[in-house]
Amino acid sequence: MTTDKSALERHKYDVLVIGAGGAGLRAAVEARESGLRVAIICKSLFGKAHTVMAEGGAAASMGNANSNDNWQVHFRDTMRGGKFLNHFRMAELHAKESPDRIWELEMWGALFDRTKEGKISQRNFGGHEYPRLAHVGDRTGLELIRTMQQKIVALQQADKREHGDYESHIKVFAELTITEILKENGKIAGAYGYWRESGSEVLFEAPAVIIATGGVGKTFKITSNSWEGTGDGHALALKAGANLVDMEFLQFHPTGMVWPPSVRGILVTESVRGEGGILTNTNGERFMFKYIPDVFKDKYADNEAEADRWYEDQDNNRRPPELLPRDEVARAINSEVKAGRGTEHGGVFLDVSKRLSAEIIKKRLPSMWHQFYELAGVDITKEPMEVGPTCHYVMGGVEVEPDTAAAVGVPGLYAAGEVAGGMHGSNRLGGNSLSDLLVFGRRAGMGAAAYVKQTTATPVTDATIAAAAARIEAPFARSGGENSYSLHAELQEVTHNLVGIIRTGTELKDAIEKIADIRKRSANVAVSGGRKFNPGFHLAFDLDNMLLVAESTAKSAIGREESRGGHTRDDFPGMNSDWRQFNHISSFDGNQVNVRKQALPFMPKELFDLFEVEELKKYMTPDEVAKGGSN
Amino acid sequence: MARKINLRIWRGDATDGGLQDVQVEANEGEVVLDVIHRVQATQMGDLAVRWNCKAGKCGSCSMEINGKPRLACMTQVAAYGEDETITVTPLRAFPVIKDLVTDVSFNYKKAMEIPAYEPPKDLKPGEARMEQVDVERSQEFRKCIECFLCQNTCHVIRDHEENKKSFAGPRFFIRIAELDMHPLDILKNRKRTAQEEHGLGMCNITKCCTEVCPEHIKITDNAIIPMKERVVDIKYDPARMFAGLLKREKRS
Numbered sequence: 001m002t003t004d005k006s007a008l009e010r011h012k013y014d015v016l017v018i019g020a021g022g023a024g025l026r027a028a029v030e031a032r033e034s035g036l037r038v039a040i041i042c043k044s045l046f047g048k049a050h051t052v053m054a055e056g057g058a059a060a061s062m063g064n065a066n067s068n069d070n071w072q073v074h075f076r077d078t079m080r081g082g083k084f085l086n087h088f089r090m091a092e093l094h095a096k097e098s099p100d101r102i103w104e105l106e107m108w109g110a111l112f113d114r115t116k117e118g119k120i121s122q123r124n125f126g127g128h129e130y131p132r133l134a135h136v137g138d139r140t141g142l143e144l145i146r147t148m149q150q151k152i153v154a155l156q157q158a159d160k161r162e163h164g165d166y167e168s169h170i171k172v173f174a175e176l177t178i179t180e181i182l183k184e185n186g187k188i189a190g191a192y193g194y195w196r197e198s199g200s201e202v203l204f205e206a207p208a209v210i211i212a213t214g215g216v217g218k219t220f221k222i223t224s225n226s227w228e229g230t231g232d233g234h235a236l237a238l239k240a241g242a243n244l245v246d247m248e249f250l251q252f253h254p255t256g257m258v259w260p261p262s263v264r265g266i267l268v269t270e271s272v273r274g275e276g277g278i279l280t281n282t283n284g285e286r287f288m289f290k291y292i293p294d295v296f297k298d299k300y301a302d303n304e305a306e307a308d309r310w311y312e313d314q315d316n317n318r319r320p321p322e323l324l325p326r327d328e329v330a331r332a333i334n335s336e337v338k339a340g341r342g343t344e345h346g347g348v349f350l351d352v353s354k355r356l357s358a359e360i361i362k363k364r365l366p367s368m369w370h371q372f373y374e375l376a377g378v379d380i381t382k383e384p385m386e387v388g389p390t391c392h393y394v395m396g397g398v399e400v401e402p403d404t405a406a407a408v409g410v411p412g413l414y415a416a417g418e419v420a421g422g423m424h425g426s427n428r429l430g431g432n433s434l435s436d437l438l439v440f441g442r443r444a445g446m447g448a449a450a451y452v453k454q455t456t457a458t459p460v461t462d463a464t465i466a467a468a469a470a471r472i473e474a475p476f477a478r479s480g481g482e483n484s485y486s487l488h489a490e491l492q493e494v495t496h497n498l499v500g501i502i503r504t505g506t507e508l509k510d511a512i513e514k515i516a517d518i519r520k521r522s523a524n525v526a527v528s529g530g531r532k533f534n535p536g537f538h539l540a541f542d543l544d545n546m547l548l549v550a551e552s553t554a555k556s557a558i559g560r561e562e563s564r565g566g567h568t569r570d571d572f573p574g575m576n577s578d579w580r581q582f583n584h585i586s587s588f589d590g591n592q593v594n595v596r597k598q599a600l601p602f603m604p605k606e607l608f609d610l611f612e613v614e615e616l617k618k619y620m621t622p623d624e625v626a627k628g629g630s631n
Numbered sequence: 632m633a634r635k636i637n638l639r640i641w642r643g644d645a646t647d648g649g650l651q652d653v654q655v656e657a658n659e660g661e662v663v664l665d666v667i668h669r670v671q672a673t674q675m676g677d678l679a680v681r682w683n684c685k686a687g688k689c690g691s692c693s694m695e696i697n698g699k700p701r702l703a704c705m706t707q708v709a710a711y712g713e714d715e716t717i718t719v720t721p722l723r724a725f726p727v728i729k730d731l732v733t734d735v736s737f738n739y740k741k742a743m744e745i746p747a748y749e750p751p752k753d754l755k756p757g758e759a760r761m762e763q764v765d766v767e768r769s770q771e772f773r774k775c776i777e778c779f780l781c782q783n784t785c786h787v788i789r790d791h792e793e794n795k796k797s798f799a800g801p802r803f804f805i806r807i808a809e810l811d812m813h814p815l816d817i818l819k820n821r822k823r824t825a826q827e828e829h830g831l832g833m834c835n836i837t838k839c840c841t842e843v844c845p846e847h848i849k850i851t852d853n854a855i856i857p858m859k860e861r862v863v864d865i866k867y868d869p870a871r872m873f874a875g876l877l878k879r880e881k882r883s
Contacts, residue, residue, distance in 0.1 A: 044681070044683050044689075044691060045681070045691065045735070046739060047777055048683045048684075048690070048691050048777075050683070050684070052684065052688055052689050052776070053684050053686065053688055053689070062757075099757070100756065100757075103756035103757040103759075104756055106756070106757075106759050107750050107754070107756050107759075108748065109747075109748030109750075109810075109813065109816075111761075111766045111769055111770050111773060111813070112766075113763065113766070114761055114762060114763040114766060117760070118760035118761050119760065121763075136770065136773070137770075139688070139774065142688065142773075142774075142776065143773060146773060150747060150748065151747075153742055153745075153747060154747035154748070156743060157743065157746070157747055160743075166743050172739075174739075197728055197729075197732075226682075226683040226684040226685065226689065227682065227683060228683060259660070260658075260659055260660020260661070261658060261659070261660060261661075262658065262660050262661040262665045263660070263685075263686075266685070266686045267686070367688065370687070371686060371687065374687070374705055374707075375660075375662070375686075375687075375705070375707075376660070484676075485671070485673075485676065486672075489672075527676070527677075528676045528677055529676060529677025530677070532644065532679075532729050533679040533728055533729040533730070533732050534676075534677040535671060535676070535677065535678065535679060535680070536671075536676035536677050537677070
């Protein structure tokens, strides 16, 4: 048995990074460069993380395409996009540091598309006032991952020259799942998991753990996320005593593929709209003009002529409403389909063929062309795409200290990227995810390194190891229990139908009961076959994580009696300034998730003053506006 | 419109294995990975298959379908005849772990051996200026999703296990070409080390790699052949040979 102490595979590192997407790799580079020994854990092969699916670009106010851009404008756009529920300090750090993080990637070999002057080209995206997204065609995420993957190899080559071993200071553990974050005396002590290939168990001892596990999309039926998006980090953090903030906010990307069924949910990049794609219903109506909310009326064109002129002259025209923040566009599509103006497959049309030539489409949107041609038999240079909302991103996540990415309440635990909460408020702008993972990946690496240097490692006790090992063994010991695949499908039905894009109190109540029931039954999941690369066994652990995430989302959603960003309540349709003053905090008591309200930090005067008071009045209570900042 | 199809799946591990026949439902528009997942959920809970994005972007679900190296997520079931049996087997050039999953660590070892990008010493972040036409040559190679289908199909390693030690394979020839054509990279002799240390010379340009590339990268024409030509130029350039001789004389 692997619980035998002598047989257990053990590793000791200074910093353990769980997750090898953009945030994890950026954190690992930072921790290694500050002189520490780092282990990177990935659930799949190295370089396959969900970041590769990011298409449009990384937002950074470099000002290459419009010199009026700067961090203050980016900060304002981010806060507006999040409907002012963002943690102001995270949005501030993000806006200030994104340009440096992009330029740094270029120093590591990244090759972004260029402007005529030879600088990094920047493209338009929803909610960004100026063209701001550094990009490589429509495969920007792949470029980020590959650049950082190769940066890690470069560091390993330097270690080989200095220490004679590529893996002396930074090692990638591929296809390994972490089942538990371990604590001793209230501090992080390491993590426990198993190799997916063999099923054999591994103990990591490390004083600092950085969670960078990405999102939760697989909790839902229709999602743009890959199989890895099972909320592992969210659940690991909860179980380790950390909090999750604002888990009710999920981003439904307005444009996922809808036909054929096997591709339903696969992402259609926002760049299609950024490059001039328009949305129409089956009556041929360009419907987005009907859906411009009051808070955005002065920024978005209310007629086709002005919207079309904007592509040529951005200084004298308002933006087309197709480029509203994602939550607005997703709700609009949902309403059109519900009103019977959708396609037979439940989508609307997205057409870029009328504005751009076939040659330019293939050059600027190569993977979209490829994806529709090969998977749907649609040539997007000639015909419209059919699109509809798909679960894409979770704004909620681990509650962290903005400057260090330290998880609140758990010494030694850090979180960065999609798994961390607060940065995006109630809705994330497109392009702000790739920049987020660079900015806060680096900060998590720095934060963990500073912590490790002033703490002493705590050894993991035998009792802790035995408990973690017993949990892994459990599904094999049962026979004739529940099937993890069916339970997963059942959970996805519940979240899709009851916790989806439009919510009501009664449905959420129903969802909470159903999720509790599935969770009860999941304790009885049995696994067929052995430990060796057994997907049924792997899913049993993923399912456990998804259930905790779904519970946290449903319980946060039922509490928030307003509609804001990625949380829309049919029974509370308006945005409520009183609710803007609160975050929802989820914690886990070992038995169930509990949700409470917590006051949202208020921004200081220098940030407050970046906005027009008239605009702030749309979001804040009169008292808050009168206060004019926290200092 | 669901129909039943015959799927033949290789099941087993390094010690033993063989083909197993199953009947499974296939719906309109489905890809081979969809039906494999259906088999997994309903008939073989422990069937091992790698996949991530199911959108042709991550390069995880590489396997051989009716003997051809392909991504299962980008292969339509409808591409095969109504009565045709679809046979799925693991990549042949790499050791089997279980069922359709192989040990591709060879590729990650090779990746470590390719010298990293080296920017000019005095270049400051944000100061790089490059023309779009110049970055496009390397960008073609950076489209690579590391599915390793080119590595799997390349007969230099597919049929000759012993070559693996000295041959990096097409995926890493495009990596070297990408760095060699990178407008800012300053490391010299990339082509020569491709020839002398990474086995470029063993490639006899049969273009099998280009044929299987799901990203349609012109591996042979745009990376391998230009490097081979330049290596020849460098090696047999009389002016360079003369300069080299002088250098050697000076040193001695």
